[in-house]
Amino acid sequence: MNVLALTAALVFVLDQVTKWLVLCHIHEHQEIPVLGGFFNLTLVFNRGAAWGMFARFSHSNALLAAFSILTVLGLWMLRHSLAVISLPHRIAFGMIVGGIFGNLADRIVHGSVVDFLLFYLGKTIGYWPAFNVADSAICVGVVFYLLVTLWPSTSKPAVPELPPHRKFGTPPAK
Numbered sequence: 001m002n003v004l005a006l007t008a009a010l011v012f013v014l015d016q017v018t019k020w021l022v023l024c025h026i027h028e029h030q031e032i033p034v035l036g037g038f039f040n041l042t043l044v045f046n047r048g049a050a051w052g053m054f055a056r057f058s059h060s061n062a063l064l065a066a067f068s069i070l071t072v073l074g075l076w077m078l079r080h081s082l083a084v085i086s087l088p089h090r091i092a093f094g095m096i097v098g099g100i101f102g103n104l105a106d107r108i109v110h111g112s113v114v115d116f117l118l119f120y121l122g123k124t125i126g127y128w129p130a131f132n133v134a135d136s137a138i139c140v141g142v143v144f145y146l147l148v149t150l151w152p153s154t155s156k157p158a159v160p161e162l163p164p165h166r167k168f169g170t171p172p173a174k
Contacts, residue, residue, distance in 0.1 A: 003087060007094025008101065015102035015133040022116040037120050044130040045112040065107040068100050088148040095141030102134030 026032060026043040033040050047061055075082070075097065084093045106113045115130035 002090075004084065004090040004094040004097070007091050008098035011095055011098025011134070011137040012101050012105070015099065015137070016105060018133050019102075019106065019114040019116070023114065026116065031118065040118045040120070041116055042118045042130055044115045044118075045110065046115050046130070047112040061107050061111055065104055068104040068107070072097060072100055072104075086148065089145060092141045092145035092148060095137040095144070099134040099136075099138035099141065102132070102137070106134075 022041065022043055026041060028043045028045065031040045031042045049060075049064055075093070079093070082089075082093070084090055103113045113132065113134075115132050115135070117132060117136075118130045119128045120126070121128055
């Protein structure tokens with residue numbers, strides 16, 4: 001199976017399973033401490049984009065769902081010019097696509113995105129807005145894609161060995 005499709009499918013399944021578990025076991029806005037006061041599980045329905053942007057606009061969910069579909073179609077159409085040729089590029093691209101589909105599924109099924117990971121970053125910053133596996137995969141995928149693209153491997157690609165009769169200075173076989 002294609003590495004890109006496999007990565008996208010794994011991200012999608014992990015995202016949906018974790019959201020299902022949260023929906024089954026946590027009430028909306030309930031906080032369950034995991035790591036002291038640093039990391040909690042919670043249940044938040046995000047009707048907007050990142051950090052709840054555009055949540056107050058009417059039809060924001062439908063518009064963001066349409067934007068997600070157009071983004072995936074655009075990425076698919078531009079995949080050849082986006083250098084999705086190496087294994088790291090395919091993994092990064094798969095993370096992005098899987099994350100987009102994970103949040104799109106939420107918008108279609110729940111009318112909003114299910115967020116549940118909540119971090120407290122101290123008094124100065126406070127709580128980071130809740131997010132989910134799909135959000136994480138999109139962010140990590142974008143950063144990974146940029147790193148692989150901007151800092152390509154310094155190792156030289158393997159040059160295939162020529163057969164003995166094709167090496168310079170070797171007389172042709174009789």
